[in-house]
Amino acid sequence: MFLKVQLSWNVVIPAENLDIKGLMLQKAILVRLLDDFSAKKATKDLGYLLAVTTLDKIGEGKVREHSGDVLFPVNFTCLSFKVFRGExxxxxxxxxxxxxxxxxxxxxxxxxxxxxxxxxxxxxxxxxxxxxxxxxxxxxxxxxxxxxxxxxxxxxxxxxxxxxxxxxxxxxxxxx
Amino acid sequence: MSDKGGKGGKSALKSPASKGKDSKGRKVQFDSEDMFDEKFETNGNGNGKSNGKDGTPFAKGKGGKGDKGGSSKKEPPPLLLKVEEELPENAKCLMNCEAAQILQGIQDHMVLLSKDPTIKIPSSFDRALQYANTGNFYTNPHSVRQTLETLKKQDVSDGEICLIANTGIESTKKAFALIPSLKAKKSKVKESLGTALTELNKLKTVTESTIVLD
Missing domain, CATH: 2.40.50.140 (Nucleic acid-binding proteins)
Incomplete structure (x- = not known):
């Protein structure tokens, strides 16, 4: 059965990807999210992760002290597929x-x-x-x-x- | 108290009287489980916690019974769909037709997306799209959802609604056979389910004719 899931993840943007232009930063966050999402592949509760459908909110970034990378909390909606007993x-x-x-x-x-x-x-x-x-x-x-x-x-x-x-x-x- | 219990346990191995007691005890346990199960089936909206509790020992208990008592050949319990209990709060069931529409929307942009090597698409995407399309009987997911949503008043769960749409069931008989959890609500659901399925069939025929035209 397909599932529509709302998730909150943290996305880490390496310092070199940070750009003065806001739009590029948004793209970098999205690309990074899609990358993490594909790499995750599946979870026990949600099944196979298929696609990010909407990016709902990008929170305020926090700079990581040692690396200079920035961590953004991101809320998004995605689609997953899992089979259930009795289905x-x-x-x-x-x-x-x-x-x-x-x-x-x-x-x-x-x-x-x-x-x-x-x-x-x-x-x-x-x-x-x-x-x-x-x-x-x-x-x-x-x-x-x-x-x-x-x-x-x-x-x-x-x-x-x-x-x-x-x-x-x-x-x-x-x-x- | 605990001494007494220990004594009882010891004698249970020896004396037939206490054996009887033991088996009686078991019987009561099974009866209560059966009762719980019935309770669960009729009250589809019972709280998730107790349902989850009932579900596991019930299955285990039945297995035990089958192994030991050769005389009582009870059929195994029907597989009940309990999607809601397994799902986290942030997740919601989708019908195949709804998923197909969303995934197809992404697929339509694939030419553009694949031009950008930085954008990664999950490996399961293609096969999920294929599955969604094969189990998709309707072109208008919104109308299907609207039609089936009316069944929620009769305690039909989201999971059951999706299963009705995904299997393309045409008759109430088929629905009750394929989704045993609906049987418990049969008297309540039958009439509105019949109406909803007739409505769905109308949406379906439109789909089939469009496929032919394509």
Whole structure:
């Protein structure tokens, strides 16, 4: 689910980027903010950080004694993406294993759907392996889009990545 | 007091009578948890703290029960969407169509933005835009928001509203199946949800025809 978030960060402008012209300073602050924002990539609470939408307020700068850099408190609004337990999402299958499939959903690279969470589907050994529901004829194969429910979410702090376990158990879930 | 408790704990291992007591104690615990859960489902706006508390032991308790009591094959609890509890105060849910509009707006300026090497775009941007566009059934996010916002009077949460829009649900039956947390409010919500979904469908058909024209 996408989130609209209001944040307050401190942006550090190196002394050499300080300009007499106010406009340039504002640009330097924005560029620096976008830089920090991209580098941050994701947080546990907000998910993947996607874009800064508005720069709401630039506070008064404080000079750092030793370096001469200036620190500006900045309020801004941004967009992020996170999946939640119980959420219905659509994932695209990118890897099929005997025990389940891996899917992508937006910035999330690894959503795991175990074969235990897709009752009715059987693994088919073939050149292009897939899971087949013999009753309905529906297939889970590579590049298929599946509507599924999020069972659990995990955040990997070191990689700044989210992983999730999803299931197909419920009405109206399955290949779209 | 503490001595007494210790004694009880010891004897629990030995005598069958105290075993019974033990299991009885457990039963009461589960019942109360079930009650809490029902309470939570009906009072969608209960305070977040107690909801959060209920949520965790409930899940754990059920698991324990399943492991031990083979006789009672109760289905696992439905996955309830509790976005509001997980979200910090400064964050708000957005529907895919709203996000798509914002992200597309930035994408439209990308030619200009990419000319300036100092401006960095997050690596997740492209894939998020792609996801927002695939799960976007409506061209006018504002009307969708207005239509679904009416459901807030019936205690439908922001997360549920977004899920309704993101899944492009057409019928109340489908809505209750895909969003179990709505079921608890079924009697209250059904009528207005039906009206809202009919309205949404009208917005949707407009979208589909424009896509065809494109």
């Amino acid at each position: 219905i999402i659509e994932g695209v299958v990118h890897k099929i294993l005997k025990h389940g499939v891996f899917m992508r959903c937006g910035p999330i690279e690894n959503l795991y759907l175990s074969n235990q969470k897709m009752s009715g589907y059987q693994y088919q050994v073939a050149e292009n392996p897939c899971f087949l529901n013999e009753k309905t004829g529906s297939r889970i194969e590579k590049d298929a889009t599946l509507r599924c429910v999020v069972i659990g979410v995990k955040y990997l702090e070191a990689q700044k990545e989210f992983q999730a376990v999803v299931g197909l158990e419920g009405d109206y879930l399955g290949p779209v």
